[in-house]
Amino acid sequence: MSQEIRNLEPKALWNKFADLNAVPRPSKKEEKVIEFIKKFGNSLGLETFEDEIRNVIIRKPATVGMENRKAVVLQGHLDMVHQKNADTVFDFETQGIDMYVDGDWVRARGTTLGADNGLGVAAMMAILESKDIPHPAIEALFTIDEETGMTGALNLKGGILKGEILLNMDTEEDDEIDIGCAGGIDVTATREYFEEETPEDAVGYTITVKGLNGGHSGMDIHKGLGNANKIMNRLLFGAFENFGLQIAEINGGSLRNAIPRESVAKVIVAGMYSEAYIFDMQPIIKDIKNEYKTTEPNLVIEITKSEVTPEMVMDLGTQEGVLRSIYAAHNGVYRMSADMEDLVETSNNIARVIVKEGEISIGCLTRSSVESSKFDLANALRSAFELCGFQVELSGSYPGWTPNVQSEILDVLVHIYEKQNNEKPKVVACHAGLECGILGTNYPDMDMISFGPTIHGAHSPDERASIKSSQKFWKFVLEILQNIPLK
Structure with missing residues (x-):
């Protein structure tokens, strides 16, 4: 020092x-x-x-x-x-x-x-x-x-x-x-999934989202900053629908009260779609970067071929539900205060997304200065995840x-x-x-x-x-x- x-x-x-x-x-x-x-x-x-x-x-x-x-x-x-x-x-x-x-x-x-x-x-x-x-x-x-x-x-x-x-x-x-x-409350969604063996002709890729500003999930939530978990989900969702992408692992975000700055996913794509997958993802990446060009000028999105193809991946049925539930789950400002000018009343931060070895964990921190609104948003999140078969725990509530x-x-x-x-x-x-x-x-x-x-x-x-x-x-x-x- x-x-x-x-x-x-x-x-x-x-x-x-x-x-x-x-x-x-x-x-x-x-x-x-x-x-x-x-x-x-x-x-x-x-x-x-x-x-x-x-x-x-x-x-x-x-x-x-x-x-x-x-x-x-x-x-x-x-x-x-x-x-x-x-x-x-x-x-x-x-x-x-x-x-x-x-x-x-x-x-x-x-x-x-x-x-x-x-x-x-x-x-x-x-x-x-x-x-x-x-x-x-x-x-x-x-x-x-x-x-x-x-x-x-x-x-x-x-x-x-x-x-x-x-x-x-x-x-x-x-x-x-x-x-x-x-005040705040933790919303944690967990579930297991069936692991399938990777098809022989599959090609492994690593998707990396990094370079985001991150910041305080309360004080900075209104700034329109990128959330690495939401951006990663968007990338996975598009490729799943178009190329049958399957997820092996996701490691996104870190602390519940920090806006996620980085996310890394290991995935596979059928060999016949390999070149088309990389080509077709470029316009999506360009669109995302363009959307965040003002608030996140250092955003980096990389898709690289993996040296080792993952041996096991998530079954497609569970994967579809997981991606749709994360897409549906609210992130960012939910409601502004009607009583104090420019004060965020209620918000949510999708802070952590972990997929590995048959287990999924999604951690959110929901904040609000109004208790009823805090639980309203927490229940909205719970509903989005429960529709996909998650077990959802509401914990750590403080006024x-x-x-x-x-x-x-x-x-x-x-x-x-x-x-x-x-x-x-x-x-x-x-x-x-x-x-x-x-x-x-x-x-x-x-x-x-x-x-x-x-x-x-x-x-x-x-x-x-x-x-x-x-x-x-x-x-x-x-x-x-x-x-x-x-x-």
């Missing part, structure tokens, strides 16, 4: 981010970072403990003169999305993130950066370590597994936290103050966060933002899944707000954090702490 990261201003923030990013912390593999945070809290002589699910809480008393202010919960999540480019050799379970400075941006080499939510966590650490930052009594809540299930927030019991105000530092545009977010425009802490943040920046902030609700809605189920009286520095490309190897924005964010945080309302 470049030493230049540690020399960035504010050094208190970037040094803690560099310390954090040296510790492996992929979702569901947070053991090392949990111990790191506990050791950090104990080294400061502060009350530090885990709850039953392994969230870490560190308490710091108010500084002199701030004892009469309401206690504040600073909250961020320890885990990060572990995405890398296909040609990047990297082990998220053993390696720290390799960062570098690119103009106003901090980036990682070939992987996600972990600024989501590492910069929020780093700010919490810097405040806990500080000796000259005025603040009320603080509870720093470091949650686990936010990115793949909100497990930490879902299992935080009522009564543990004493604070009256919660500052969640996990949003990605520095001119926005979030007062609401979407959204209902906006409170009368929030006392919202008034404080708006006033400070206007004073510091000579303009009004955007008070918004987001389509991402923030932990505030979940935490609010056990802490219904806690006044919650969410904000953060500018981060682009979250959940993809293009993730980058603005240096200038981090300075703005840090200044904002410090003044918020000095202006927490009286008890």
Whole structure:
């Protein structure tokens, strides 16, 4: 990691981010970072403990003169999305993130950066370590597994936290103050299929879709970006109908909350159709690239003859149903909010498609700020897959966060933002899944707000954090702490 990261201003923030990013912390593999945070809290002589699910809480008393202010919960999540480019050799379970400075941006080499939510966590650490930052009594809540299930927030019991105000530092545009977010539910479709022996005259091909932008399946879902799983299905569907193509394997997408960037399929085509298949697929490829020329200029679609022809393929009856069900399954924006301008209300991301050795698994993440709409779309997806004989599981449901425009802490943040920046902030609700809605189920009286520095490309190897924005964010945080309302 470049030493230049540690020399960035504010050094208190970037040094803690560099310390954090040296510790492996992929979702569901947070053991090392949990111990790191506990050791950090104990080294400061502060009350530090885990709850039953392994969230870490560190308490710091108010500084002199701030004892009469309401206690504040600073909250961020320890885990990060572990995405890398296909040609990047990297082990998220053993390696720290390799960062570098690119103009106003901090980036990682070939992987996600972990600024989501590492910069929020780093700010919490810097405040806990500080000796000259005025603040009320603080509870720093470091949650686990936010990115793949909100497990930490879902299992935080009522009564543990004493604070009256919660500052969640996990949003990605520095001119926005979030007062609401979407909930979500996982829709997972699975089924088995009969494997047939490949005909003797068949020719094997590998189809590759790559070069897509990917991104956050909530924050970026409205941008018209390509979904590698849907594009791959389109390619397979056309060739199945025209050339009797049969599927041996599909490996598409990766994480439930990341828009799929890549998909690879191994297929066969009857030898008599081999040349015609390659020729006739070119106009389809051209059409797809033309459709995405603005949003996905780097899209690559390759069809190459396989060195080894697959020995087994999916039976044609099942294959037809699978391709039609994926075609029918909704992907992208389902409904825009009627109450907040430009807010996506409900959406779905077909995140993962796996076909191998007689088993099929399709994973979706459905999001909505309206519970009834969330389940409406989930049931639509379930219906599309069940018509093809899939077993469909709805799991991991978590609630959204209902906006409170009368929030006392919202008034404080708006006033400070206007004073510091000579303009009004955007008070918004987001389509991402923030932990505030979940935490609010056990802490219904806690006044919650969410904000953060500018981060682009979250959940993809293009993730980058603005240096200038981090300075703005840090200044904002410090003044918020000095202006927490009286008890």
